Amino acid sequence: MNSKSEAFLNQPNDAPAMAWAEVGQSRPHESAVLHVLGEATYTDDIPEAQGTLHAALGLSAKAHANIVSMNFDAVRAMPGVKAVYTHQDIPGTNDCGPIIHDDPILSAGLVEYVGQPIFIVVADSHDNARRAVRKADIQYAELPAILTPQAARDAKSFVVPPMRLQRGDAEAAFKRSKHIAKGQLYVGGQEQFYLEGQISYAIPKEDNCILVQCSTQHPTEMQHVVAHALHINSNQVVVECRRMGGAFGGKESQSALWAACAAISAKLLKRPVKLRADRDDDMLVTGKRHCFYYEYEVGYGDDGRIVAARVEMVTRAGFSADLSAPVATRAVCHFDNAYYLADVDIRAMAGKTNTQSNTAFRGFGGPQGAIAIEYIVDEIARNLGMDALDVRKINFYGRNDEEGRNVTQYQQKVVDNVIHALVDELEESSAYRRRRAEINAFNAGSPVLKRGLALTPVKFGIAFNVTHFNQAGALVHVYTDGSVLVNHGGTEMGQGINTKVCQVVAHELGIPLAMVRATATDTSKVANTSATAASTGADLNGKAAQDAAHTIGQRLAEFAVKRHGGTLDEVRFAAGFVHVNGVAVPFPELVQQAYLARVQLWSDGFYATPGLHWDPKTMSGNPFSYFAYGASVSEVVVDTLTGEWKLLKVNALYDAGKSLNPALDIGQVEGAFIQGMGWLTTEELWWNAGGKLMTHAPSTYKIPAVSDCPEDFEVRLFDNRNVTDSIHRSKAVGEPPLLLPFSVFYAIRDAISSVGQHRHNPPLNAPATGEAILNAVDAVRAMARE
Incomplete structure (x- = not known):
């Protein structure tokens, strides 16, 4: 018996069953000690299998050009080089776009930004691969490039059709406005700058299968991309992620390129291949937070209350669609921030530019939408000689009992407003x-x-x-010593999702947090997962794990009643004991008894967020x-x-x-x-x-x-x-x-x-x-x- 189990069994039974709780408690991050000691295993820390090779990407030097010729003789002559691959060597689909299939893994002849991957070099060491990749002789025929969102708008260059949301009659509202202000604003993008860069480690397995250890927020998406690139089924691909050294959205869709290139190389060479991005290459290749350019007009009264608002938002999407459409949608939905806007006209355009394809970043368009209305409110206050806080307060959504000022511009009723208090x-x-x-x-x-x-x-x-991304699954295993193992579809990037999910399971089963452990996210355990993004990680996976733990708890409760009498309603799991009919049975003891009685001690769990719907055509729901x-x-x-x-x-x-x-x-x-x-x-x-x-x-x-x-x-x-x-x-x-x-x-x-x-x-x-x-x-x- 290990020390955790001994401590578990020896604790006093002095906590009232109804008062005991594991959720709501300040607990340290489950990997905090490992982080401090340097023992936390990240993708690059995984011991390398025998015969592991290393890959590097050859990048475009032009923003927009046709490739005229490529000569890799000097590359192949470099020490340690094992192979050079281009798009022609990809066994399956040359695409890693998450929504629209417009994002090639390797350029097929047209390059659309400086830093776009063109070829892969595989060598016997990381350094040799990086040295060799610079020796390629590539000739280009340059094309005109669009670099800014304003230039994209003027050229009508968009990755998705422009979107527009209207509520009320903005034109009529402007006519009755006492004051009108107009202006422009530019808000730049942002590099995710995760401490652990993009990295994937692909290991071929028997029967044409492959294991990809990947620093990613979305293992299921990586599974799909790798399967398509290798022209195999999803059941032949396992993607695993124990933890990331930060992600912030930059490893939601952008990790797909690295996973695909490592997997392609491993498949073709039949040897393990690791692809670890140098920081400069990482920043040159990957997308960032979208920058936004705004032109706005606002009508308001003497008291600062907004009567009408019009805004045009143009974002630098980059060369492909990636996640720009949902980012722009969220910006439109967050233009109101905390303010009721009766008559609005909001337009958003995702400009196609010859730059990195911008992607998810913490907030996902919400910050870019909300900062514009805050700029407007700030301007109104100064124009009227008022304190900006007073202007903000008068424009807040109404209190929950105030009908008429509690519906958003996209027609969702605000029923939980606490902004006033x-x-x-x-x-x-x-x-x-x-x-x-x-x-x-x-x-x-x-x-x-x-x-x-x-x-x-x-x-x-x-x-x-x-809407369909709002689902999650989990597995919970209870072992005969009373310890519990949890696996769920969320990924740990430092935010503490594993700690919270373990707290939820511990609370549901009434055991100390020390007896619950979470394992690496793995597509062979919980399938068809959503990305850990949109601030939904703990919400979705916590509910799924709670569902699984509850099922096991119900089985144990039924067994306890059979063994000790009483009713199901009076069974309580708390402080490491199961309380039933006046008896407090240590949880491990009841589990052991249940096992001998052939009670199932593991379960899956599932959760889908209810009440969600969205119509992208009307931009309402x-x-x-x-x-x-x-x-x-x-x-x-x-x-x-x-x-x-x-x-x-x-x-x-x-x-x-x-x-x-x-x-x-x-x-x-x-x-x-x-x-x-x-x-x-x-x-x-x-x-x-x-x-x-x-x-x-x-x-x-x-x-x-x-x-x-x-x-x-x-x-x-x-x-x-x-x-x-x-x-x-x-x-x-x-x-x-x-x-x-x-x-x-x-x-x-x-x-x-x-x-x-x-x-x-x-x-x-x-x-x-x-x-x-x-x-x-x-x-x-x-x-x-x-």
Whole structure:
């Protein structure tokens, strides 16, 4: 008997059955100790099988061109080279597009961005493959390239048809508006910058099968892509992922290219092949968060209430569709953020450009939609000489009992609105009004350093845009020593999904968390899984695992009643014991007895989110299971001579419902805040005139560092209970908190605005780099002189 089992059996039976709980407790991440000790196994840590080879990708040097010729003689002459493969060597389908099949694994003669994979080199070592891949002689016939979303719009170059959502009569509403404002905004993209880069390790197996160890958020999608590329059935492909060193959306669809190339090479050579991307290659090849360009018009009254709104959003999709259509859809659905918009006209276009095919990123279009309305609200406040918080409050969705102001532009009724109470609580706890007065006094006496303050809200819908993705499966095994093994379709990328799912199972069976363990995500165990994305990981897989554990619990309860008497209604699983008819039986003891009585001690579980529907033609329906809410207050100081700035203080309040694990959830909010702040302030993507991404390494692309975190960083969870029947009435904490640092961007804009006594709207784009801040300061000063 191991130490965990002994500790389990020796614990005192002093916890009341009704009071005991495993969910809602702050527990450490299930791999925390392994992370600290360096013992957590990532894909590159898996011991290599005998005969393992290494692959590297040959990339296009042109943004848009036809390949005239390719000569690989010098490549094949390099030390250790075993093979060179092009699209002609792919046994099956040359495509890795997740929705539309417009994304070749290897270029078939046309290259559409700098960094597009053209060929694979396989060698005896990682370094030899990388050295050899640079020796190829490729001749191109260049074609005109489109690089920006504005140029794509002007050329009517789109990866999917433009979309439009209308509610009410915007034209008539503009005519009755007291005030009208127009403007433009540009918000840049963002590199996922996961610590573990893209990597796949393909190992041929007997009977024409293959095992792919892959750092991916979507094992099932990788299974499909590999099966199609090798021209074999899905049952011949097993994809496994124990954990990822970060993903943030960049390993949802983009991992397919790497999985396919490794699998193709392994299939053709009949040897294991590992493909690990160098950081520069990773950033050159893979897509990022979509940048957006906006043109907007808004009508409003003297009190700041929005009467009409019109916006055109154009995004840089890249050369292929990838996930741009659902990203644009979510941006349209989140343009309202926390505000009721009666008469709106929202257009969105996914511009086809000769750049990396942009993809999923934490928030998935939601942040890009919501930041536009926040920019508009900020402008309205300054035009009217009001505090932006007051304008935000008057435009909030109505309270739940207020009919007429609780329906979104896509016709979903908001039934769980807590934004009023949440913002009121944060406004008071952060001393917002007092600090506003203090900052105004400081700025009046400080000609160079200017402080800024902003409070911004968040309302974020939870579910996949595509209804059928909202399903999950799980397996739960109870062993005869009372220990439990869980396997589910979600993937662990550091967010703690395995910890939460194990807590759910432990709670359902009434046993300590230490007795439950989660295994690697594996397509041969739970089939047809959805990506771990859209903040649905714990919601879906937690419910599926709960279903499986509940089935086992019911079997054990029935057995306990047969053995000890009583009724099923009075059986309780708690604190490691099964309470029945006045008897407390240790869980392992009852399990052993049940095994001897031939009771099935394992079960599958399944969950499909109810009540979801969406009509893409009318852009209406009920796409979200519920909404997560939040708000934050940020205070900054800006040096108006250099453009430097510092985040002084943050107060954030987030609605996690009845949190499954408050410690993990607070950590997720903190991480999302800093990541979102990086997107809006320091992380600038820049392509040169030839279409090459020049910010493709840590030396040229600045993610936030420890020094960028505020010294005073307060994150609290709002006391709430999900009105929707989510897993233990909790709420998602993956994506929504990324919108909280809007307050940082608008605090910077507030500080710049003080240069002109808040009479002029700073034309500040994101990211608000030092240069962007100086440009906005100069613009405000110029407007003040006029």
